[in-house]
Amino acid sequence: MAHLLGAENIGISFGTRTVLEGLSLGVDEGDRIGLVGRNGDGKSTLMRIMAGLQTPDSGRVTRRGGVRVGVLDQRDDLDPAHTVKQAVVGEVDDHVWASDAKVRDVFDGLLSGLDLERTVEGLSGGQRRRVALAALLADDHDVLFLDEPTNHLDVEGVAWLAQHLKGRWRPTDGALVVVTHDRWFLDTVCTRTWEVHDATVDPFDGGYAAWILARAERARQAAVAEQKRQQLMKKELAWLRRGAPARTSKPKFRIEAANAIIADVPEPRDSVSLARMATARLGKDVLDLEDVCLALGAKTVLDHVTLRLAPGERLGIVGVNGAGKSTLLKLLDGRVQPDAGRVKRGKTVVTATLTQDVQELDEVAHLRVAEVMAREGSSFRVGEKEMSSGQLLEQLGFGTDRQWTPVAELSGGERRRLQLLRLLVGEPNVLLLDEPTNDLDTDTLAAVEDLLDGWPGTLIVVSHDRYLLERVTDHQVALLGDGKVRGLPGGVDQYLELRSAMPASGSAVEASARTDGPVSAAAGAGSADGAAPAGPTAAERRQARKDMARLERQQEKLRERAAGLEARLAELSDAQRFGELGPVDAELQQVNAELEAAEEQWLLAAELAE
Template identity: 70%
Template sequence: MAHLLGAENLSIAFGTRTILDGVSLGLDQGDRIGMVGRNGDGKSTLMRLLAERQTPDGGRVTRRRDVTVGYLDQSDVLDGELTVGRAIVGDAADHEWASNPRIRDVMSGLVQEVDWNAKVSSLSGGQKRRVALAKLLMGDDDVVMLDEPTNHLDVEGVAWLARHLKQRWRATDGALLVVTHDRWFLDEVCTRTWEVHDAVVDPFDGGYAAYVLARAERDRTAAVVEGKRQQLIKKELAWLRRGAPARTSKPKFRIEAANTLIADVPEPRDTLSLNKMATARLGKDVLDLESVSLTLGDTELFRNITLRLAPGQRLGIVGVNGAGKTTLLRLLNGTVEPTSGRLKRGKTVQTAVLTQEVRELDEVADLRVIEVIEKEKRVFNVGGRELSAGQLVEQLGFSSQRQWTPVRELSGGERRRLQLLRLLVGEPNVLMLDEPTNDLDTDTLAAVEDVLDGWPGTLVVVSHDRYLLERVTDTQMALLGDGKLRDLPGGVDQYLELREAALASGGAGGGGASQATRAAQAGASRPDAAHGSATATAVAGSLYSEADKRTARKDLTRIERQLNKLAAQADKVHEQMNAETAGGNPDFERLADLNAKLKAVAAEQEELEMEWLEASEILE
């Protein structure tokens, strides 16, 4: 695969802190790379350097002469005085862009509900993000770099973006580099992972699930990472083994390797024990919404909905923007009164709500992190273990030095972590989280999930992060924008199917195509655009013929047979090596030959695994 761009000995420092030190890496055609790491470790800086939007202190970035790079920054880069239409397509006439099926797909996927004639400055943060993303994806760049593209996107938008990026190029064309905390998105789109930490970049094959496995293997072999982080990784792997839908299509040899590694790891949550503890703390009644309706202004948010929360229930709420997810939490908390119906509250219920804005910390802005927690209590019981305030704070990512930072100097992600801890140590028995993943990196999310795993109470989570919903909740419900609350036995996948059906039928949440979509349809109907009348799905599907798919299926069967044979060969070589060393007088030449044979088998396995992944992409 052809090389597109690369970095040689990149170094950069801010003040006295070195962010990157002598980093060398590259992007080749076919690369789909996700970057992970703690906040502040240099993910966005590395992306800006590779996009040549920032100059390094040392080293250089090189790219092939004809390579073009599309880059989406986290900050707002659009001209606020332009209309949405001009910001996206410039002065191009409708028929010039509407005849392109990919552009029509981008329009309907991202800006269908945005006013085409509105000024960019009048849009919300989420709408601006969608417009900027649409403008970028309409281009035909060889390399696309996206910095937190899923911010402000709902579950449906994230699913569309993942599907678009998977279909945008053939498997061996183009390159993608993405920074995001959305672990489902990383798993769905990326085939390689870069971990940025301690001024270096470690590469891993596979998406987030494979990265977690590889990192656990690396840590176990090297024995250099502290026990706390090791246990978090193992717990994450135990979750992967439990079978989230997005990971059931992973190669069998990967699943077997993960199961072998974590065979002795318990399930993330002892649900039975937690439910018993929750029942003891809460009694039989928790929170019930009975025949509740709510109208705000001219908008009817809820119409005769009923929701009963059980002791220890872990409920995830998903829905379209503006459907009333945050308002539902306020109804449950009693801070919003329904227009009709009632809230029935158990006598022992104590609620706590993590809001999106985290303004509650303003009252303790002058205190230090450790002082905020010690005000509540000095010793805590978490999952049957006694922890000091310092240990508990460290468990959620505050180092011993960072614990003495004043609250007013914390970043957005640190404020969210601290407020969550503050709520937990107050010992509520009903915890409600409104978009808790905002501003948190993947390591911190794993730590938050670890804390929630041992928390014995009723949990309600509103989030667009489907990985989090599948990870920490056991049931999900949806607000589809029609005033009703819908149970989702099939989880987030069922929600996406319901939304797709609603949009196809012009029903709730799907009525009224935007001016951009209507313009695209009009352009496609003109004589000069007749060739572009196929839908985006059909175009994407036409990349591979039925003959290609039949060949791919045969290849998968053949490769799996070969991988099984190679695994047997590797086991046999290991047995021979063990036998050679068992007598205490090994033949070192013989061992060298066996080691060379083992390396050859491993190389052949790696090559076949890549073939397996390429064939599986054709069938997706």
């Protein structure tokens, strides 16, 4: 594959901190690269340097002649006086850009429902972000650098962007480098992963899942090496204890020092560990919406909605932007009152809400991180341990130096981590999270998910991150903008199907997704209005039974293939042939997808055969 651009021995520092050092990398045609790493490790800095927006302190970036580079930075440079249409396609006549299928697809995917004659100055932050992304994608580029492109996109928008980028070039053309916290997006779009850490970059083949697998193997090897080191130290100690010199003070001191080394070996890299806090007792009644109506201005957000949450319920909420997801959370925690109906709260309910913008930290922006936690208390109960505020901050990834950083100087991810910790030490038993993945790196997200896995209270999550929703919630409901709340027994995939059907069947999608009566987190979409359709004929039943037999054979073959591929992955991992893991893992994912499709077809056939 032809080389497009590269970095040669680049380095950059901010103050006394070295972000990148002696780094050489290249981007070739066909590369689809995901940049991962902890907040502050230099992902965006590396992207800006390679894109030509920032000059390194040392080294240089080279680019093949004629290569066109497009960049979506975290800050857009849109002209506030331009209309949306001008910002995207300039002064090109409508008939020109409208005749370009690629440009039409961008308008439909990102700007649907937005007034094209509206000026940029009057747009919200999320709308400006969509316009900047649309302007980039409507142009022709050989290399795209995208910094958090999924921010401000809903589930449907993320799915559209992934499909657009997958089909934008032929597999051997163009190149993409993306920074995002959306793991589903990384797995869907990227074929290579660069992990940025400790001023360097480790490349891996494959997307997020392959990177996690390779990193786990690397951690296993490090653990083996550490175990050998420990054994060696123990042998040395045993020798010292057996020898006559062990009776003198100096060897005893050395023995004590060696023991201390063994007992207190620091982590090779700062890890983020979120401890589960004790929660207040939760009774039978939690939160119920009973025939609730709510309007914001002329817009109906909830129309006679009944929603019941049980103790320990884990509910995910998805929906189009502006459908009222955040408003529903405000209704549940009492910040908004309904126009009609009532919100019933259990007597023992203690709620805590993580908002999107973390405004709660504004009042303590002048304080240092350690001072903020000191306000919450001097010691905290974590499981069976009593911990100081400093120890708790270290577990959340705030090292000793960061604990004395003013809150106003924290990054977005650090602000969200601090606010989440403040919520947890309050010992809530109902946790409401509004877009909790914003600004968090993948390591922190994994730690948050680990925390939420063991969360004993009731959990309600609003997120466009389908990976998170499917990982930490048991059931999902959808808000489609018509005032109703619909159960999604088919999860996010069912939501996307409902959304794709909306232009044909109306905004309410009543024909396929009407939910009658109260909705619980486990409720599914109800049956459609009108007469029930006639049952299958005898011929259709016979064909369905044949299809079931065929699909059973197909599933058996697919399971055998999957088992063989899993065994192959294990062999490659044991042989440390990580470069070959990506293609095998991709084939395994494809086989699993085919198996899932075959199982769904079998279920449909089984319904007809009854």
